[in-house]
């Protein structure tokens with residue numbers, strides 16, 4: 258009897274919970290995209306996020322963890338025996354060599370049951386400012402230079418599809434792999450991924466530099482995308498006069 262370590266993945270929270278019922282699962286993955294050539298590799302575009310990252314999460318149960326230094330795809334694969342899991346690791350290494358793209362993490366563990374963990378991202382990647390402008394228009398609208406930043410590229414999409422198909426076709430088909438739906442999978446939509454990437458990269462929401470908003474010297478010349486949450490005026494919340502007057506008011510004596 259196998260006990261799947263569900264809690265391992267359930268901690269990745271946010272966004273919309275997926276149906277965990279197998280019957281409602283979408284059955285097809287998008288067809289394999291062509292290989293990327295050369296480095297650095299551009300991040301997936303907004304359209305590619307919709308076309309690939311959404312079905313990869315929904316159908317193949319890849320997760321995009323919150324707490325990793327860059328946007329990455331992560332999945333655990335479960336097996337009915339240790340030797341099958343170890344063979345699958347060799348398959349993954351073969352795929353990595355053929356793709357010339359290696360996982361950032363590849364780990365076998367046999368407790369509580371044989372399992373292979375894979376995490377992939379592209380280190381030599383560049384993000385288009387246009388992608389961030391989708392969510393943070395005022396900071397990124399006028400930026401044109403690609404930003405060197407590790408993230409998810411078409412190399413990772415290919416890798417995720419190839420590794421998943423190998424698991425399904427070779428192991429699940431022979432009852433050596435367990436295609437178990439994660440009990441609490443979460444689907445991150447493209448906007449929430451862009452927000453996550455923005456936060457991970459430490460971009461200033463005003464000018465897109467890599468510093469905090471409080472350290473930004475130009476923020477007062479740049480209006481935020483949304484009005485101040487305290488008073489509704491067009492300034493950053495940390496510059497709100499109402500907030501300042503509230504916080505500088507001495508506490509009433511007891």
Ligand SMILES: [Zn+2]
Pocket residue numbers: 461462463464465466468469470472473474475476
């Ligand atoms: Zn700034």
Ligand SMILES: [Zn+2]
Pocket residue numbers: 485486487488489490492493494496497498499500
């Ligand atoms: Zn205000």
